[in-house]
Amino acid sequence: MEVFYFVPEVLFYILSGLILLSSVMVVSARNPVTSAIFLVLDLFFVAALYAKLDAHFTAAIQVLVYAGAIVVLFVFVIMLLNLKPEALRGVRFSVGEAAVLLITLVGFAIIGSELARTAPEAVIPGNLGAGAIELAGGNTFVVAMRMFTSYLWPFEMASILILLAIVACVMVAKKDKVLGAAHHFRGGSPE
Amino acid sequence: MNPYIPVIVVLIFGVVLGCILSGLAYFIGPKRYLKEKMDPYECGVPKVTGAAEKMSVKFYLTAILFILFDIETVFLYLWARSFDQLGWLGLVEVAVFVMILVVGYIYVVRRGALEWD
C-alpha cells in the first residue's frame, strides 16, 4: 500500500501491545475461564502477527490448533473441575511487584533491541523473500515442499511424538480401568 | 489491499452484531423481578440442591484426541497441497506418518478409551 508508509510498524507495536496485555490478563484474571478466553484472544493476536509476516499457513494453524483445540481442552478441564472463583486467590499486584515487572520488561526490551541491532545482516541462505514465495506457489506450498524434503525427519518424529501423547493420555485417563472402577472427576464445592 | 483487512472488519462487525443482539433484550424488554424466575431451570421443579456432579473424564479424553488428530490433519493438508510435486516419495513418507498414527488409533479403540456409556 503506497498510501500509508508507517502502518506496518505501527501495526506491529499495536499487536505486540495487545499480546502483552492479553497475557497479563491471562495471568491475573481471577476466574479460570476468563483466563482461558484471554488466552484465546492472545493466540489470535499472535496469529495476526504471523499473518503480518506473510506466514499465512502458520497463522491459520495457530488459530486452528492452538486457539481452537488446545484452549478448548483447557476450557473442558476447567468446566469439569468446576472451580468456583471465590475459591481462588486473586492475583493482585502490589506496588513492589509491579515495579519489578516493569523493570523486567524494560530490561527485555533493551536487551532485545541490542541483540537485534548487532545481529548479522546476511540473510540465511535458502530463505525466500516475500515476493519470491508468491512466485514459488504461495506460502503453504513452500512450507510443504520444505517440510517434506529438508525437514523430513522432524516430520516423522512428530508422528512418533503424537503417538506417545495418545498412549500417555489414554494410560493416564484409563488407569483405573485396570483396577476395575471407572475414573470420574468429582465436581467442585457444594452449593 | 492486504487480504486480512476485510477479515478484521468482518470480525469487528460480527462481534458488534453479537453484542447488539445480546444487549437488545436487556435494554428493550421489561424487567419484572420474581424470585422464581431467577432459579435455574430444572423442568419446573424446585432446584434439587447441587450435590457435586460427577463429570466424566471422557470429555478430557475426547478433547485430547481431538487435538492430536487435528494436528495430524494439518500435516496431511500440507502434504495434500504439494502432492503432485512430491510424487511417490511423498506418498511413502506420509504413509509412514499415517501408519504410526493408525497404530495409536487402534490402541485407543482397543483400550476402550472411546467408549461412551
Next chain:
Amino acid sequence: MGTNFGIDLTSLLQWNQFTVDLVSFVVKFAILAGGLLQIPPVMVWVERRVPALMQRRRGPNRVGLFKWRLYGLLQSLADTIKLIFKEEVVPDGAHKVFYHLAPVFCVFPAFLIACAIPYGPDLNIFGYTIPLSVVRVDVGFLFIFAISSLAVYGVSLAGWASNNKYSLMGSLRASAQMISYEIPLGMSLLPIVLIYGTLDLGKIVEAQSSFFKWGAFTAPFSLLIFVICMFAETNRAPFDLAEGESELVAGFHTEYNSAKFAAFFLGEYVSMFVLSALASTVFFGGWQVPFVPYESLVAMLGSPNIAAIVGVLMLLLKSMFFMWLYIWVRWTLPRFRYDQLMSLGWKFMLPIGLANVVGTAVVLAVLRFK
C-alpha cells in the same frame, strides 16, 4: 524507515486498485451481511411449513397482512418481534460477563466464514477485476476450519455461564460432539485438495469447469462424509441430542431467552447456510452452471458481469438445496443417542475419512505419476 512520513492522501481520491478494492469490499460485505440476516426468518418459516406439509398438516398459515393470509409468511416477523421484546431473565448466579458474551461467539464465526466463499466469477468493471468473495485468503480451507473451530466456545461458555448443571452437561456434550466431528470434516476435504491441487476456494470452483469434474463425481465418499459431518457440526438433524426438545430441555441455551436466544438461532442458521454454501462450492461446482463452462456462458450472455450474477444465483440455488436437505433429514430421521453419536464420529467417520484420503492418494498417484 524513511524520514518521509507523508501520507499520500490524494491517491485515495482517485480510482486505483486500492480504492476499488475498498469500495467493492464495503459493497460486497453490505450485501452479504444483509442477505445473511434474512436467512433465519426465511428458514424459520420454511422449517415450520415444510415439515407440516410432510406430516400432512398445515403449519402456521394465519399470520398475514390485514386480511391476506400470505401463507403465514409474516410468522417469522411476528416471531422476531416477539423475541426481541420479551423480557430477558438473567438467572441468579449466571456469570456477569460470559452469560452475555457467549452468544457473540456463536455469531461471528459464521459471518466470517461466509465471507471466504466465492459467490461468483470475477466482475469486470471499467477494467478492474473484482473477485466476488468478500475475503480472499490463499489458505482458503484452513481459514474456514480455523474460524469454525472457534464456534465451540460459544456453546461451552453458554452452558457454563448459565449456572445450571443441566445446561453445563448439555453444553459439554454439544461441544464434545462438535469437536469430534471436526476431524472427519477436515479429512473429508483432503481428497479435494489432492484432486484439485489447491487450497484456494476460488481456484477449486474454477477447476470444476465441466459437469463431470464436479467434486461430487471425483470424490463421492468425501461428499458423503462431509454431508454427515455437516449435520453434526451444526448440532442439527439426527445429531441434535444436545439441544433436542425432549432432552435436557434445551441443552446449552436453556437459560437464554429473547434476543440472546435469537442470537444463537442466528448463528446456527447462518452456519447452516455457510456449510451448505461450502458443500456447494467444493462438491457441486460452486457458481458454475452445469454443462455450461464459464467461457460459453460469457459468450451466451454477452458480458462477464451478467455471467457473474448468474453464477451467484446458481450458488444460492445449490446452497438452498442443502438447506432443504437439512430440514428434510431433520424431520425424517430419528435422533441418535449420544453414545451412538460419539461412536459414529470416532469409530466410523474417522477411519473412513482416513481410508478415503489414502485411497484417493494412491489412485491419484497411480494415475498421475506413472
